[in-house]
Amino acid sequence: MRRFTRTLVAAALTATAVAGTAGWASGSSQQPVTGAPVGTAQWRADGLPDPERMTPAQVAAYFGSLAPRRQRELAAAHPTVVGNLDGAPPALRYAANARATGAGFAGQQVLAYDPRGRGQAVLVYGDLTKAAHVSVIVPGSDIDAGNLAPLTRKATALREATGGRTAVVAWAGYTTPVGVGLDAATGGLAEAGAGRLTRFAEGLAAVGAAEPSVFCHSYGSVVCGLAAHDMKAEDLVVLGSPGMRTDNAAALGTDARVWAAKDPTDWIDRIPHVEVAGLGHGTDPTAPEFGARRIDAADAEGHDGYFAPGTASLRTFAAIAEGVAR
Incomplete structure (x- = not known):
């Protein structure tokens, strides 16, 4: 009975979140391009x-x-x-x-462009096949071929923080949610995106590029969570994550090091970290019980500030990207 009550409470919290009172706002339904x-x-x-x-x-x-x-x-x-x-x-x-x-x-340097739907694009900064280290940034809601600026700012900030030594990929290669409505609260778009991300990583290996460090922001961390068991990566870094659709890092089934960051002003913290009847994405990756390596993000601001120049989070991201973080 106690377990049943907890489930009902979790379901109610998730429904509240989706309705908008705990951080989810309205958004239009999207069909994934595959x-x-x-x-x-x-x-x-x-x-x-x-x-x-x-x-x-x-x-x-x-x-x-x-x-x-x-x-x-x-x-x-x-x-x-x-x-x-x-x-x-x-x-x-x-x-x-x-x-x-x-x-x-x-x-x-446009590595992929698909005009269907809202459009998808993959941009590369640096020499993908000659760089000793490669990073891939997977975005969350609202990013598409017509709205790449928030993603490309992150990519250029990371490349600059590594002194230009790391090739960085801005991977808008899946259909993202619009807003943070029902699509963002469920896993359908993430499942489609996970397949595309896994194939992209296989493509990197096929052309001789270094095994990547993958940085997954917001709903992008749901994509990365679903791709993790098939995707070859050195590091899997999630930031501002609503969850990865798993209870803990070990259940991701990856050999990559798993890192997580969340700043104290990020609205994502108001989202209940539960998964009930397909709604919600599960355990907070920054929670101790998840088992990820915690990244200091205390001086980042809001949901989109993790790559801001001068922040502790960006310094750690750069160290991860260059393979020197421990």
């Missing part, structure tokens, strides 16, 4: 290997078998496919996406 890249039908019609039947390692092997001239021909003829193939050479993807996006991302 599947093969735009233009795949014509790619297949030209007799080229089916992207949905190749792993990133197989994609890398296929492009490795082609002469550079043939690679460039494929990028010119099928930019929306080549530009989104995890495992294809990064420089070739940058060229394909420059063609596909026109002036939309002038001067940027």
Whole structure:
């Protein structure tokens, strides 16, 4: 009876949160964008290997078998496919996406761009294949191809904090929630995003990039929690997290070091850390019982201030990114 009562209380708290009185606000429902890249039908019609039947390692092997001239021909003829193939050479993807996006991302290294829905984009700062260390930042709600600035600020701040020694990926490669409504309180978008994030990490390995440190903000930490058991990473860092859909770090099933940060002014702290009937995301990763390494974020401000220059959290993030944090 006592356990049943606790469950009812948790459910009531979660419902309250979703309703908006404990931090969740309204948001419109989103449909995740998944599947093969735009233009795949014509790619297949030209007799080229089916992207949905190749792993990133197989994609890398296929492009490795082609002469550079043939690679460039494929990028010119099928930019929306080549530009989104995890495992294809990064420089070739940058060229394909420059063609596909026109002036939309002038001067940027665009590793992926999908115009469907609200749009998805993956930007790279630094040399992805030559850098000794690679970091990937996974965002939360409201980030899409038309609203990348909050994410790119984090990416550039992290790269600058490492003195430019770490390649940093701004990974807006999944359909994020809009606002913090029901989508943000449930795991559907995160499940779709986890598959895309896992494949992206496989693509990094396929092109010889360093195993990444993955920084997961807000709802992005739900994505990372669901991807963790399949995703190869040196470190898994969550910040401003509503939970990772697991009770503790050990249950994530990852060999990565797991870190967590939450500043005292972050509104996420008002969200009940429970998971009932699909609502909520479970234990607070900064709670002692979760078992993550706690990052000092006392001087960060609000839900979006963890990468602010001069903060203790950014200094620790930089140390993690460079492989020197203990």
